Amino acid sequence: MIGLLAGPTASASKSPLAGFRQGLRQTGYVEGQNVHIAFRWAEGRYDRFPELAAELASLPVAVIAAFSPAAALAALSATKTIPIVFITSVDPVKLGIVASLNRPGGNATGVAFFDSELVGKQLELLRELLPKSAVIGLLVNPTSPSTETHLRDIPPATQAFGLQMILQNASSERDLDTAAATLVQQRASGLVIRADPFSYQAREQLAALAARHALPAIYPDREYVADGGLMSYGASVTDAYRQAGVFTGRILKGDKPADLPVQQAVKVELVVNLKTAKTLSIEMPLSLLMRITETIE
Numbered sequence: 189m190i191g192l193l194a195g196p197t198a199s200a201s202k203s204p205l206a207g208f209r210q211g212l213r214q215t216g217y218v219e220g221q222n223v224h225i226a227f228r229w230a231e232g233r234y235d236r237f238p239e240l241a242a243e244l245a246s247l248p249v250a251v252i253a254a255f256s257p258a259a260a261l262a263a264l265s266a267t268k269t270i271p272i273v274f275i276t277s278v279d280p281v282k283l284g285i286v287a288s289l290n291r292p293g294g295n296a297t298g299v300a301f302f303d304s305e306l307v308g309k310q311l312e313l314l315r316e317l318l319p320k321s322a323v324i325g326l327l328v329n330p331t332s333p334s335t336e337t338h339l340r341d342i343p344p345a346t347q348a349f350g351l352q353m354i355l356q357n358a359s360s361e362r363d364l365d366t367a368a369a370t371l372v373q374q375r376a377s378g379l380v381i382r383a384d385p386f387s388y389q390a391r392e393q394l395a396a397l398a399a400r401h402a403l404p405a406i407y408p409d410r411e412y413v414a415d416g417g418l419m420s421y422g423a424s425v426t427d428a429y430r431q432a433g434v435f436t437g438r439i440l441k442g443d444k445p446a447d448l449p450v451q452q453a454v455k456v457e458l459v460v461n462l463k464t465a466k467t468l469s470i471e472m473p474l475s476l477l478m479r480i481t482e483t484i485e
Contacts, residue, residue: 190225190436191244191270193263194255195385197231203411207426208253211433217440230259232359232386234331237262245270251439253432254298256385258332260285264296271445273435274298275428277383277408280450289450297445299431301423301453307380310406310421313458314378315349316476317419318404323352325371325379325403327364327394329386330357359386361393368397376403383408383422391415395464404468410459413484418468419460423453457481 192208194201209219217223226247228240241262244252251271254263260274264285272295274285280300286292289300315321354374356367371379381387381394388411395416398405407413407420431451439445461484465472 189247189249190223190440191228191247191249191252192225192255193228193230193237193240193244193252193259195230195232195234195237195259196389197229198227200389200391201229203414204255204425204429207429208433208436211430211435212437214430214434215437215441217437223440230385232389234258234385238265241266251436253436255429255432257283257285258385260296260298264294268295270295271439272296272298273432273439273445275432276300277302286450289452291446292448292450293446295445297448297450298435299428299451299453301428306408306422306456307382310380310408311349311351313419313421313476314380314404314406315351316473317470318378321351321377323354323374323376325354325356325367325374325376326382327356327358327367327379327387328382329359329384331359332384332386361390364390364393364397368401368403371403372401379403379405381405381407381412381417388412391417399464399467402468404470410457410482413459413461413464416464417461418464418470419458421458422456424455424457427455428453459484461485 219225228244230236237258245266252263254260254272254274257276257278263272274296275298280286281288285296354376358364358367391412392415404418407417408422409420409425413420458480459482460480463485
């Protein structure tokens with residue numbers, strides 16, 4: 189049995205889960221045939237992770253798949269013996285999840301995509317799209333353990349492009365309405381959304397707010413754009429889940445987490461929703477169009 193601990197709701201995670209199941213199949217495991225998955229969903233609430241992780245640790249699970257930095261930390265607090273496969277957008281060494289990338293040690297290993305290192309490129313793309321921009325909004329979840337790391341990378345990136353960054357916190361749907369109104373009031377011309385289980389779960393609401401306030405936004409991965417967001421630049425979450433599925437299958441076959449180096453997600457995508465661009469009356473510059481990995485219409 190596999191225990192799976194994730195931040196969003198089940199309905200918000202269909203595509204990444206398809207990647208996870210693909211990775212399991214690559215190692216010979218098919219859900220419902222020769223392996224069972226016990227799901228626990230935090231539904232965007234970080235305070236639920238410890239309780240949910242403890243529930244999984246009390247079950248006869250052979251491995252726990254923990255799909256966010258907070259989920260991984262909760263799983264490690266719940267058990268020091270059950271193998272853990274994590275996905276994190278923050279350096280797992282800095283978070284104390286593993287001893288090192290090459291030699292994880294302990295009972296955890298997984299996949300890391302260093303989202304905070306991509307913020308400079310996200311700002312560059314947004315500035316290229318909006319060359320006259322002077323003020324950009326940044327939406328983060330203050331309850332996320334990865335937010336502090338993300339924020340450390342923001343000042344150098346904004347200075348490099350001569351931008352003023354307006355920070356807005358949001359950890360609930362009500363917060364999103366307030367944040368959007370504040371950004372419009374302060375004349376922000378664009379918005380950067382940071383990777384987070386809450387924002388991932390609220391993809392459709394974020395896209396609707398951006399459209400309502402005519403606020404072009406760049407998101408951390410493709411699923412936001414598929415649900416109406418303007419564009420995304422970041423690692424492929426679905427591929428990261430696939431890699432985690434492969435690790436989970438290998439551990440089920442007897443491999444030890446301590447012997448499996450943490451994999452770094454290398455597949456980076458630039459995805460644009462052309463329908464949303466038209467709604468926002470945005471004409472994509474040719475230089476940006478030539479670098480697009482995928483367009484959604």
